[in-house]
Amino acid sequence: MASAAFEEIVETFDFLEDWEDRYRHVIEMGRAMEPLAEAFKVPATKVDGCASQVWLMADIEGQGADAIYRFKGDSDAMIVRGLIAVLKALYDERKVAEVLETDAGAELARLGLDEHLSSQRSNGLRAMVERIREQATGAAAGV
Template sequence: MASEAFEEIVDTFEFLEDWEDRYRHVIEMGKAMEPLSEAFKVPATKVDGCASQVWLMADVEGEGREAIYHFKGDSDAMIVKGLIAVLRALYDGLTVVEVLETDAGAQLARLGLDEHLSSQRSNGLRAMVERIRTQAAGVAEGV
């Protein structure tokens, strides 16, 4: 399952054959995101396991399994901010159950990210996905 916004990124990546162009596109996506307010850059929203500073903040509409998951995020590294934009395209607007059913690894592999990110960036990306999944699971379970 992938959102229309994520499918657009897949299509763009297919058009951009050179990895450097894809890398620039991810960075531009990050630059286009609204920055997270400094008030939300706190330990509770900070993602551990990332080489860069990363903050993710859930913004959920509704309750329980049908709640709609949205999130905001930011980073001090441009490529990581772009990766947050990719994750927003993948997850934003899904129900929390759909978030949990989404195979992020398989979807991100469609972009070739697994082959072109450093191990530190890959670990950070996995940490962001895990944070998103944990947030969605908490809402689904009514926690």
């Protein structure tokens, strides 16, 4: 089950009739997101596989499956910042177990992102989801 924040995005996308309006909404979500401090834009937080520069930094509170997953992210591309904001709505402030149970592909398909992003952007989005899942897996295992 998706978070309430993600369900709100789904409802907004249902309300917005054309993809250009949805695209603008995603960009606005990215603009509203707090930027990642320059000190955290380092190779360890950089996500490979993205056409743009992308950084994701996990902040996990607790241990095991009940740990709370939080992350911050940033990109040098506005649409990608927006995609990070969408992923924050999907994953941020959730238990690690919930992060791992979330079918990101199915949830993001509800927004139609799979149909409207370029192959490079889709690959980048998959790389970000993979990084989030790796972080959550490590936290669940106590690593």
